[in-house]
Amino acid sequence: MTHPNLFDAYMAVSPSLWWDKEYVLKMTDEKLKTGSALNKRLFISDGNEGGPNSFFHKHLLKLEATLAKKSYNA
Numbered sequence: 001m002t003h004p005n006l007f008d009a010y011m012a013v014s015p016s017l018w019w020d021k022e023y024v025l026k027m028t029d030e031k032l033k034t035g036s037a038l039n040k041r042l043f044i045s046d047g048n049e050g051g052p053n054s055f056f057h058k059h060l061l062k063l064e065a066t067l068a069k070k071s072y073n074a
Contacts, residue, residue, distance in 0.1 A: 001031045009041040014049060017059035025062055032070045042067075 001024075017024050044063070049056040 001027050004040065011043045013045045014047050015044065017063055018055065025059065025066065028063065029066050
C-alpha cells in the first residue's frame, strides 16, 4: 500500500493482518479512501491456519470486506 507502482500483482501468503492492532487493515482502508483506482492483482492464501472460524481467517475476511466496499474485485 505504500509503493503501489512497484509491481502489477502481489501475493500474500498467510499475511499477519492482526499485527500491530490491525495496522495493515487500517492502512488499507485509509489508502483506498484517498487513492485512485489501482490496476493491480492481489492473491491471498491463508493455507491451513485453523479453519474458517479461526482468528487468522477472520482478519482475511475483514480485508476482503474492505476491498469489496471499495468496488474492487476481491
